Amino acid sequence: MAAAAVVLAGAAACGDGSNSIAGQAKRGDNKGYVAGNGQIEVIAPGKRKKPVALEGTALEGKAWSLSSARGQVVLLNFWGSWCPPRQKELPQLQSAWTRYRAAGAPVQFMGVLQKDSVTSASATAAKFGVRYPSLRDDGGKSLLGLQGKVVTVPTTLVIDKQGRIAARVSGESTETTFRSLVDQMLAEPAT
Template identity: 40%
Template sequence: MPSRPAVSPLPERRRVLRAAALFAAIIPLAACSAEEDPLAKQARAGNGKNYIAGDGSVQEYAAASRGEPLDLQGTTYDGENVGPEQLTGHVTVLNFWYAACAPCRLEAPHLAKLSKAFESKGVRFYGVNVRDGQETAAAFERTFDIPYPSMPDADGSILLSMTDYVPPQAVPTTLVLDRQGRVAARLLGEADESTLKALISDLVSEPA
């Protein structure tokens, strides 16, 4: 009985290699990136609605087009409850981060500096840690002298409630809220100090 010709494994190997290459291309975007986010694409388009600053895009929302106040529900590592009542009446900065994220480490000194600079203006800063336990988060805060509290969000509940503004894999992301608790600006990627300072200053100067 004649033997059956051997089936070449090359097509299957090519499929595996293509899948591996695709996976490798996706991983950098899923770590500290928001390359596919539609608002980031708008920023790169240069259409005047937003602009590029540092490593990330910035989206600003005019007062008339801001959405509903955020229904933020969180508890800091120190046990402080943070909800809409903590946001109302204050310009607030929410920074999504985790300790091993390189852009998070680069922007941390700028966030610490700005939180101290705007403290007398009543601006509140909160971190939202998407990955770390309390010890890791505390070590990061000591290293960079972070004066404001962070809320753990390893279960993704805070992030899930803000998917209109924070793409799930886009860390760091920084939201700047007006005194009604509405998102007035969003920075994807590492927050540029001068840009964030200008955004906060604009909101502080808005009528109460």
Template identity: 40%
Template sequence: MNTQPPARSAPGASLPGRRSLLLGIASGALLVAGCTPTPPDSLAAQARAGDNKNYIAGDGSVSEYAPNDRGAPVEMEGPLYDGTIVNSTAWRGSVTVLNVWYAACAPCRTEAPTLEALYQEHKSEGVLFYGINLRDTAATAAAFERTFGTTYPSFNDANGAILLALADYVPPRAVPTTLVLDKQGRVTARVLGIAEKSTLKALIGSVLKES
């Protein structure tokens, strides 16, 4: 008769079933963590969409920059549709609003009356408004202005030189984008997408109060 005691597992050895279970739990945890969705980047998602609408409609998000956080004054120059060459140094001493647009951009058509209303409201305070048109001929731009009643001037930026100068603030194809500049020519605020009237009015009023 065999009287030897049954063999024992070495200390620290794990049973196959338990080890498989632990590995399965760990793998599952990693899988869940890896599949957790991250918040979508609206602008990036639209850029990847490939829907050929040729613009990225921002969500109206606003970025404001305190005086100590503002960058260097904007340096740009370009032709208006009437042929006048305008340099940004001419704006020093004035609050300036820049709006990037073109006629086929649906959000641009939506916000045009708002921009014109604010221009009329603030021009007596010395606030300057300029459009920056990225692609339209003079005839197309003029038709847009007649349709929507905009009377402030626009740059013809078909060559992209002005947009390049504003690249730190205006993402590619992010149309419309509106910038507010202080009296030193520095960007104080940016609106990506349609600028709501109350929001843009507050941004203009805020920088007017600085002086």
């Protein structure tokens, strides 16, 4: 049942072929485009797998790794400027990030580009006033260490303080959902 839900979510979000939804989005005609369903998966602490690895270079050229954020809750959002649901959720993510930053909460947000250029992503981030960083597209290498949890764009992962995947949202979501998931992980005791 869960595998079917993942396949459905993947089919409903942004793909990457010329006849895919993403290909249509790149053409700008939105013909046949279907948005993701925002399916949420929360993983109980005892069922979480080992910590995940992710590293890369931010759009601005600075190196970053998930291991440097150990002890904090990290929200990873996998995106492409070519994906309309992603553009819809950018203000939602920015608003959540701004609230955590203003509160001094131990939370990091990081975008992770998929099939996108630094120029397009930077322009999209500027257009929507996004201030949290994003990692450059690495040809999909970043997905290899994420336990198969990223199957479509946009996907958001919430990483617990131990570096483990604790929650996933497949498709577009809202600030309320992002904050609820991050707050849940912040409330967990550090071990």
